[in-house]
Amino acid sequence: MTASDKRPPIDVALFRRVMGCFATGVTVITAEAEEGVRGMTANAFMSGSLNPPLCIVSVSKKARMHELLEKAGHFGVSMLARGQENVSQHFARQGATEPDLSFEHMRGIPVLAGVSAAVAAEIESRHDCGDHSLFIGHIVGLRDDNKPPLAYHGGKYAELLYRSAASADPTVDFWELEPS
Numbered sequence: 001m002t003a004s005d006k007r008p009p010i011d012v013a014l015f016r017r018v019m020g021c022f023a024t025g026v027t028v029i030t031a032e033a034e035e036g037v038r039g040m041t042a043n044a045f046m047s048g049s050l051n052p053p054l055c056i057v058s059v060s061k062k063a064r065m066h067e068l069l070e071k072a073g074h075f076g077v078s079m080l081a082r083g084q085e086n087v088s089q090h091f092a093r094q095g096a097t098e099p100d101l102s103f104e105h106m107r108g109i110p111v112l113a114g115v116s117a118a119v120a121a122e123i124e125s126r127h128d129c130g131d132h133s134l135f136i137g138h139i140v141g142l143r144d145d146n147k148p149p150l151a152y153h154g155g156k157y158a159e160l161l162y163r164s165a166a167s168a169d170p171t172v173d174f175w176e177l178e179p180s
């Protein structure tokens with residue numbers, strides 16, 4: 001019997017509710033292969049490293065996007081802007097209507113036009129993570145359209161409310177290279 005076999009079971013509904021307490025942005029992960037450009041809505045995206053510039057997406061092994069990412073060897077991450085709930089729902093296969101979509105290519109990698117920001121990455125590695133895989137991407141292109149992001153919290157879309165234009169509070173620099 002392994003250590004993991006001795007762990008108590010976790011209530012799946014509680015797990016989803018607790019993970020939903022973490023506010024995230026909403027992204028659309030895109031890739032292109034023989035089938036054309038495909039995308040999926042995801043909030044499991046994060047920065048990985050400043051040097052080299054890496055990012056990480058987590059994709060279910062059952063998702064169609066999983067196989068496409070392995071074939072394509074790249075991915076785009078389009079960070080949706082406020083008001084793009086219909087785009088998120090479309091790529092989550094929950095939308096009732098087809099939104100007006102426009103793709104652009106950064107270094108040959110498809111991303112959505114008109115979003116808050118976008119990243120293009122070449123897949124450097126893939127790691128098993130339970131029923132998902134973590135795809136590590138080496139960033140080869142970036143775009144900042146300076147639009148407010150679409151946020152997600154507790155199973156609902158949300159908007160950010162900034163306390164002020166210029167905060168007097170000290171800013172946390174998550175990219176700090178050396179501890180102070």
